[in-house]
Each structure stands twice: as structure tokens, then as C-alpha cells.
Amino acid sequence: MAKRFENKVVIVTGGTSGIGLATAKAFADEGASVFITGRRKETLDGAVKTIGGRVTGVQGDMSKLADIDRLYDAVQQNHSQIDVVFANAGGGEFAALGSITEEHYQSTFDTNVKGVLFTVQKALPLLRDGGSIVLTSSTTSISGTPNFSVYSATKAAIRSFARNWILDLKDRHIRVNAVSPGVTDTAGLNELFGGGEQASGTKDYLAGLIPAGRVGQPEEIAKAVLFLASDDASFVNGVELFVDGGQAQI
Numbered sequence: 001m002a003k004r005f006e007n008k009v010v011i012v013t014g015g016t017s018g019i020g021l022a023t024a025k026a027f028a029d030e031g032a033s034v035f036i037t038g039r040r041k042e043t044l045d046g047a048v049k050t051i052g053g054r055v056t057g058v059q060g061d062m063s064k065l066a067d068i069d070r071l072y073d074a075v076q077q078n079h080s081q082i083d084v085v086f087a088n089a090g091g092g093e094f095a096a097l098g099s100i101t102e103e104h105y106q107s108t109f110d111t112n113v114k115g116v117l118f119t120v121q122k123a124l125p126l127l128r129d130g131g132s133i134v135l136t137s138s139t140t141s142i143s144g145t146p147n148f149s150v151y152s153a154t155k156a157a158i159r160s161f162a163r164n165w166i167l168d169l170k171d172r173h174i175r176v177n178a179v180s181p182g183v184t185d186t187a188g189l190n191e192l193f194g195g196g197e198q199a200s201g202t203k204d205y206l207a208g209l210i211p212a213g214r215v216g217q218p219e220e221i222a223k224a225v226l227f228l229a230s231d232d233a234s235f236v237n238g239v240e241l242f243v244d245g246g247q248a249q250i
């Protein structure tokens with residue numbers, strides 16, 4: 001079968017772990033030249049080895065504009081254009097209303113909103129007309145979770161970006177879609193849930209609330225991202241695709 005991303009250049013921010021890592025690997029397996037980012041050098045180097053194929057790791061914090069510039073400088077050293085941007089770097093912590101600090105607000109919005117905004121904006125001069133942008137939102141964009149309001153607000157902002165940017169990019173025929181994972185088994189999620197047995201217990205509990213009866217795997221989110229990024233989704237624009245075992249529909 002023909003590889004869907006042969007000769008394509010794909011950016012995956014936060015491509016060193018979880019959903020980003022699985023998606024970067026899936027793009028590389030389908031023939032793409034992939035650029036991944038992450039802040040931790042060792043994890044970045046490990047991910048480059050795991051992904052194999054044509055992959056380049058660029059260490060950087062996507063909430064910092066100079067680091068985003070370095071990412072696109074690295075791309076330009078070998079490529080004249082980008083085909084796909086998967087703006088995925090993100091994360092969150094619990095904080096109840098009443099104990100939200102300025103630092104919590106700032107770090108969550110800086111990575112999840114500012115980072116995604118400038119990752120996309122700074123890609124535009126290189127992104128080819130007809131290219132595709134996929135943003136990682138979350139089921140929390142439309143639902144409430146105790147002690148998770150700041151994170152959830154960032155993901156609602158991301159969903160809103162997709163709606164608006166399809167208008168800004170209309171003349172260039174660039175599609176923008178959001179993927180909204182539900183509970184997905186990643187290092188980031190395990191850390192959020194306190195690690196070890198505590199995290200396993202929380203995931204088991206949540207699995208019982210999901211119509212599919214289980215949590216998701218990063219590879220399942222990756223398949224949806226590749227669909228949205230590919231020509232198979234040529235008339236899919238501005239949507240939020242929930243990949244959550246049905247959680248957001250009940």
C-alpha cells in the first residue's frame with residue numbers, strides 16, 4: 001500500500017512522549033520526514049531512536065518564541081516547505097478554584113495556548129498552501145472536571161482556534177482541525193494521577209465511566225491525527241474530532 005506521507009514534512013511538537021511520540025512514529029512509518037520537539041534532552045534523544053526513519057529532534061520549550069524560531073530554522077536547513085503541523089505540546093495540573101496561583105495560570109496558558117498559537121503562526125511562511133494543521137485539544141474543552149478549570153479553559157481556547165483559523169487561512173486552502181483525546185494512557189496522564197498504583201486505580205475507575213469500557217492508547221489518537229492530516233480528510237475542516245471511547249457523547 002502507498003505510504004500516505006511519503007516526501008512530506010511534518011512537525012510534531014511534544015513528540016517525545018505519549019500521544020506526540022505515537023503520532024510522530026506513525027507519520028515516520030508512513031514515509032514522512034518528521035521534526036519533533038520536547039524540553040528534556042535525554043527524552044528527546046530516546047524518542048528519536050524509538051521513532052527511527054527520517055526524524056529530527058529539536059530541543060525546545062514551545063512556550064518560548066525563540067525556541068519555536070529555532071525549530072523552523074532547523075526545518076529550513078533541509079526543507080523548503082512544511083506539509084503538516086501537529087501542535088500537540090501541552091499538559092496540565094490540578095488546582096481548585098480558590099487555590100489557583102498566577103504561576104499555575106501562566107504556565108498552563110503559556111504552553112497550551114501561547115505555544116500552540118505561535119507554533120502555528122510561525123509555521124505559516126513555510127507551510128504549503130493546501131497543507132494541514134492539527135491541534136491537540138481535549139474532551140475537557142466541552143466538559144467539566146473538578147480542579148481542572150485552567151487546563152480545560154486552555155483546551156476550549158484551542159478548539160476555538162480551529163474554528164477561527166479556517167477563516168484566516170481560507171485563501172490558502174489550509175485545513176485546521178482539533179483532535180480531542182479522552183483519557184489516554186500516557187506518561188503525562190500517569191504523572192497527573194500521582195503515578196504507580198494510585199494512577200492505575202484512577203484509570204480503572206475512569207475506564208468504568210467510558211462507554212468503550214477502557215482508556216485509550218496513544219496509537220489510537222495517532223490514527224485519528226493522521227486521518228485529519230491526510231487527503232482522506234480533504235473536506236474535513238474546523239472540526240473537533242473526539243477520540244475518547246464515547247466519553248464526551250454521554
Ligand SMILES: NC(=O)c1ccc[n+]([C@@H]2O[C@H](COP(=O)([O-])OP(=O)(O)OC[C@H]3O[C@@H](n4cnc5c(N)ncnc54)[C@H](OP(=O)(O)O)[C@@H]3O)[C@@H](O)[C@H]2O)c1
Binds near residue numbers: 061180
Ligand atoms: N493523555 C491524556 O489523557 C490526554 C487527554 C486529552 C488531551 N491530552 C493532550 O495531549 C497532549 C499530549 O499529552 P500526553 O498525554 O501525550 O502527555 P505526555 O506524555 O506528558 O507528553 C507531552 C509531550 O509534550 C512535551 N511538552 C510539554 N510541554 C512542552 C513545552 N512547553 N514545550 C515543548 N514540549 C513540551 C513533553 O516533553 P517535555 O516534557 O520534555 O517538554 C512531551 O513530549 C497534550 O496537549 C495534552 O494536554 C492528553
